[in-house]
Amino acid sequence: MNLPPRRAGGVTLPVVLVTLAFIGLGFFATGFLAGYEPFLVLGMMLLLGLPHGATDHGLFLALRQGGQGEGKGRFYLAYLGIIAAYGLVWYLLPLVAFGIFILLSVYHFGQSNWVDTEQRPTFTARAHYLLWGMGVLLTPILLHAEEAAAIVATMTDTVIATPALDSVYWIIAVLGLANVVTITTLKMRGVLDTRRTVLELLAYALLTLLFFTNSLLLGFTIYFVFWHSLSSIQDQMQFFERRMSRDLRQKLSVGIGTTVVGALAFCLIVWFGPGPEAALRPAIIGGVFVFISLLTMPHMLLVEQLYTSWSPNDNPPDLPRKEDGAERISFTQSPSATPTYV
Numbered sequence: 001m002n003l004p005p006r007r008a009g010g011v012t013l014p015v016v017l018v019t020l021a022f023i024g025l026g027f028f029a030t031g032f033l034a035g036y037e038p039f040l041v042l043g044m045m046l047l048l049g050l051p052h053g054a055t056d057h058g059l060f061l062a063l064r065q066g067g068q069g070e071g072k073g074r075f076y077l078a079y080l081g082i083i084a085a086y087g088l089v090w091y092l093l094p095l096v097a098f099g100i101f102i103l104l105s106v107y108h109f110g111q112s113n114w115v116d117t118e119q120r121p122t123f124t125a126r127a128h129y130l131l132w133g134m135g136v137l138l139t140p141i142l143l144h145a146e147e148a149a150a151i152v153a154t155m156t157d158t159v160i161a162t163p164a165l166d167s168v169y170w171i172i173a174v175l176g177l178a179n180v181v182t183i184t185t186l187k188m189r190g191v192l193d194t195r196r197t198v199l200e201l202l203a204y205a206l207l208t209l210l211f212f213t214n215s216l217l218l219g220f221t222i223y224f225v226f227w228h229s230l231s232s233i234q235d236q237m238q239f240f241e242r243r244m245s246r247d248l249r250q251k252l253s254v255g256i257g258t259t260v261v262g263a264l265a266f267c268l269i270v271w272f273g274p275g276p277e278a279a280l281r282p283a284i285i286g287g288v289f290v291f292i293s294l295l296t297m298p299h300m301l302l303v304e305q306l307y308t309s310w311s312p313n314d315n316p317p318d319l320p321r322k323e324d325g326a327e328r329i330s331f332t333q334s335p336s337a338t339p340t341y342v
């Protein structure tokens with residue numbers, strides 16, 4: 001399979017249609033959606049969101065050895081070391097750990113959306129990642145500030161004051177405007193073509209509408225699963241296609257399959273055990289988010305390494321694939337034709 005590089009930040013028609021469907025349901029069938037929320041959030045997160053991080057050891061191997069299969073011990077040591085160190089920060093300074101989680105998440109979300117246009121991590125590119133990530137993460141959190149504060153309180157033992165609704169709308173408007181201005185500036189500088197510019201503006205508007213019409217967890221889950229995880233999976237598949245032997249890729253697929261089956265088993269245990277409603281209590285959600293933050297810390301660092309050495313546009317069709325006899329392909333001097341800006 002020769003995968004094409006992802007276009008338009010991974011915004012595809014099916015993703016747009018799913019988002020529109022949830023906007024419609026959130027608008028016209030709030031009660032219906034609320035009844036299924038626990039199932040939808042848990043199901044989509046575990047079955048579609050989790051697998052995008054299940055390939056971290058594959059990413060590590062491919063980045064270090066070109067997929068030769070050595071270095072697993074080093075990977076697990078570094079992986080668990082990072083988790084343990086960050087776990088200690090959560091234990092000693094929960095507010096600091098929470099701040100780090102939000103800051104890195106904002107960056108990670110922006111990076112995954114924009115890396116194919118602004119690959120070389122210049123200061124302006126990083127600032128843009130942060131701005132876009134703030135838009136998609138802070139909008140749902142601010143719109144449902146009370147609910148978010150209840151979850152954050154269980155994570156940090158601190159009750160964060162929620163802003164008044166007036167200020168919430170102001171912050172969302174300013175973030176939206178700053179993002180629109182940035183996208184328009186990128187178009188004027190020739191970094192984005194007209195199609196991508198229109199798509200990105202529509203995407204931002206669509207996501208904002210999603211957060212206004214859906215609950216905190218459902219809105220975030222739709223973004224996380226369909227907009228973030230799917231495009232991340234697409235990038236990783238493309239990267240592995242070039243960097244790994246078919247044999248290792250098959251092993252990796254088995255690993256992903258096992259994760260999905262495990263997640264499914266977990267869903268069933270929750271469903272027939274405490275029930276999905278019980279699983280969505282603030283204390284449980286808070287615990288799950290701390291757990292997610294621990295797992296995603298090494299994941300975000302690995303993805304940062306991936307995107308600083310490789311771009312989703314770096315797979316021109318004439319480049320030999322791993323099974324075509326190529327030993328190791330360096331992407332650092334990429335033949336990418338994508339314009340970057342400083």
Ligand SMILES: CC1=C(/C=C/C(C)=C/C=C/C(C)=C/C=O)C(C)(C)CCC1
Pocket residue numbers: 053101102104105108137141147148151152216220289292296299
């Ligand atoms: C939605 C939400 C939160 C933030 C979640 C974040 C920041 C998730 C990041 C996930 C990442 C980065 C996954 C990586 O692949 C809070 C504030 C904890 C509580 C309120 C609801």
